[in-house]
Amino acid sequence: MEKIKLNAFPTGGLHGTINVPGDKSISHRALMIGAISEGQTVINHFLWSQDCRSTLNALRQLGVVIEESATQVIVHGVGFGGFKAPEQPLDMGNSGTTTRLLMGLLVGTNFTSNLRGDGSLSKRPMNRVAVPLSKMGAEIETTKLGTLPAIIKGSKIHGIDIRLQVASAQVKSAVIFAALQADNPTTVIEKLPTRNHTELMLRKFGADLTTESDQKTINIKPSANLRGQVVNVPGDISSAAFFLVAAAIVPNSKVLLKNVSLNPTRTGILKVLERMEANFKVVYKENTDECYGDIEISTSNLTSIRITENDIPALIDELPLVALLAACAEGVSEIRGAAELRVKETDRIATVTQELGKLGVLITELSDGMIIHGRKNWKINTNELNSHGDHRIGMMLAVAALRTDQELYLNDAAAIAVSYPSFFADLKSLLRRS
Numbered sequence: 342m343e344k345i346k347l348n349a350f351p352t353g354g355l356h357g358t359i360n361v362p363g364d365k366s367i368s369h370r371a372l373m374i375g376a377i378s379e380g381q382t383v384i385n386h387f388l389w390s391q392d393c394r395s396t397l398n399a400l401r402q403l404g405v406v407i408e409e410s411a412t413q414v415i416v417h418g419v420g421f422g423g424f425k426a427p428e429q430p431l432d433m434g435n436s437g438t439t440t441r442l443l444m445g446l447l448v449g450t451n452f453t454s455n456l457r458g459d460g461s462l463s464k465r466p467m468n469r470v471a472v473p474l475s476k477m478g479a480e481i482e483t484t485k486l487g488t489l490p491a492i493i494k495g496s497k498i499h500g501i502d503i504r505l506q507v508a509s510a511q512v513k514s515a516v517i518f519a520a521l522q523a524d525n526p527t528t529v530i531e532k533l534p535t536r537n538h539t540e541l542m543l544r545k546f547g548a549d550l551t552t553e554s555d556q557k558t559i560n561i562k563p564s565a566n567l568r569g570q571v572v573n574v575p576g577d578i579s580s581a582a583f584f585l586v587a588a589a590i591v592p593n594s595k596v597l598l599k600n601v602s603l604n605p606t607r608t609g610i611l612k613v614l615e616r617m618e619a620n621f622k623v624v625y626k627e628n629t630d631e632c633y634g635d636i637e638i639s640t641s642n643l644t645s646i647r648i649t650e651n652d653i654p655a656l657i658d659e660l661p662l663v664a665l666l667a668a669c670a671e672g673v674s675e676i677r678g679a680a681e682l683r684v685k686e687t688d689r690i691a692t693v694t695q696e697l698g699k700l701g702v703l704i705t706e707l708s709d710g711m712i713i714h715g716r717k718n719w720k721i722n723t724n725e726l727n728s729h730g731d732h733r734i735g736m737m738l739a740v741a742a743l744r745t746d747q748e749l750y751l752n753d754a755a756a757i758a759v760s761y762p763s764f765f766a767d768l769k770s771l772l773r774r775s
C-alpha cells in the first residue's frame with residue numbers, strides 16, 4: 342500500500358519529449374502469437390510492465406522458452422499443440438487481457454490448466470469468454486459467479502458463426518485464438534468494432550483471417566502453420582494519453598509524444614481532444630504493420646463533450662482521463678454507454694466519481710457513465726487520493742493533481758506498475774517550475 346506525494350501545479354508548465362513505452366495490448370499478443378508459431382519471434386520495444394510479465398510467466402509455465410533483455414524479447418515458438426501441461430496453476434496477476442486471451446489458446450490443448458488471479462481480477466467477469474468458447478466445444482469451469490479461479494480442460498474445438506454480446510477485444514481475441522485450432526471455419530460478429538491488434542498480427546504471422554468492410558465481421562480459417570516474425574511494438578496511446586491530457590489542462594505546456602500507436606481502433610482520445618478543441622497535431626510515420634506517429638500538444642481552452650456508446654471501444658481505457666478533461670472544460674459534459682467501465686480493474690465509474698469528487702469536481706454517477714461540470718478552480722476537500730489498486734485511476738489522479746496547488750497524496754500508487762512502471766519518472770522529466 343505505497344503512499345506517495347503527488348506533484349502539484351508546475352508553474353512553468355510541462356515541456357519536453359516522451360518516448361512512450363510499448364503498447365500493452367500488442368506486447369501481450371506478440372508473446373502469445375509468437376508462442377503458437379513455428380520459429381523465433383523477436384519483439385522490439387516490448388512493454389516491461391506487470392501485466393505483460395503475467396503473460397510471459399504463464400507462457401514459460403506452458404513450456405515456451407522466452408529470452409529477455411531491456412529492449413528485446415525473443416520467443417521460441419512451440420507451434421499449436423506444443424504447450425506442455427503446467428505443473429502449477431497459471432497466475433494471471435491483475436491482467437484481464439492475459440486471462441481471456443490465454444483461455445482462447447488453452448481450450449484446444451490436450452491437458453487441464455488452472456487459472457487464478459489477484460483480488461481485483463478475481464471479481465471480473467469471465468463468462469463473457471467462457472460462454473462463447475463453450476459453444477465451440479470448450480470445457481471451462483469458473484466459480485458460480487463466472488469468475489476466476491477457472492479450470493480449462495483441453496478439448497476438440499469446432500468452428501461456429503457467433504455474434505458477441507459485449508463489445509470487447511478480449512472476448513473477440515479469445516474466440517479467434519480458439520477458431521485457429523478448430524476443425525472448420527469460424528465467423529465472429531462484434532457488437533461494435535474493437536481494437537484489431539489480434540487480427541493484424543495474426544495475418545502478419547500467416548493466418549487465414551479476413552475482416553469484412555463493416556469492421557465487425559471476422560472470418561477465421563483454422564491455421565496451424567503460423568511463422569515467427571519481428572514485431573516492432575509502437576508506443577501505447579493509452580499511456581501517452583496521460584501526458585496528452587496533462588499538457589492540455591496545465592497552463593504554459595507543450596509536449597511531444599514520440600512513436601505512439603495511431604491504430605484507428607485506438608485513437609478515440611484524439612477524436613475527443615479534437616471535439617473539445619484542444620491544440621495538437623499528429624505526424625504519421627511510414628509503417629507496414631500497425632500505424633504510429635508523433636503527437637505534439639499544448640495547453641488548450643477545452644469545450645464540453647458528449648460521449649455515446651459508439652465512441653466507447655476506441656477510448657475505453659482513456660475514459661477516466663476524459664472525465665478529467667471534462668472537469669477542466671467549459672460547460673457540462675456527459676459520458677454514456679460506458680457500463681463496461683464497471684468491470685475493469687475497479688468499477689471505474691464509481692472510482693472516478695469518488696476520487697474527482699474529493700478534488701471538488703462536480704460529477705454525478707450514472708448507471709452507464711458520468712455527468713461532469715467543468716470548472717476553472719476546484720474546491721479540494723481532502724489531501725488523500727486513492728488509486729483503489731487501479732493503475733489508470735492512479736495515473737489520472739497524478740495528472741489531476743497538477744491542476745492544484747495543494748499537497749496531495751496518492752494511496753496504493755504501486756498499482757501504476759501494472760501498465761506503466763516509469764510513469765512518475767517520465768512525468769517528472771516534463772515538469773518546469775518558473
Ligand SMILES: O=C(O)C1=C[C@@H](OP(=O)(O)O)[C@@H](O)[C@H](O)C1
Nearest residue numbers: 366438508509510511512657658
Ligand atoms: O484486448 C486488449 O488488449 C484490451 C481490451 C480492452 O478490454 P475489453 O476488451 O474487455 O474491453 C481494454 O480495456 C484492455 O485494457 C486491453
Ligand SMILES: C=C(OP(=O)(O)O)C(=O)O
Nearest residue numbers: 435436437438658685733
Ligand atoms: C482494463 C485494462 O486491462 P486488463 O483488462 O488487461 O486488465 C487496462 O489496462 O485498463
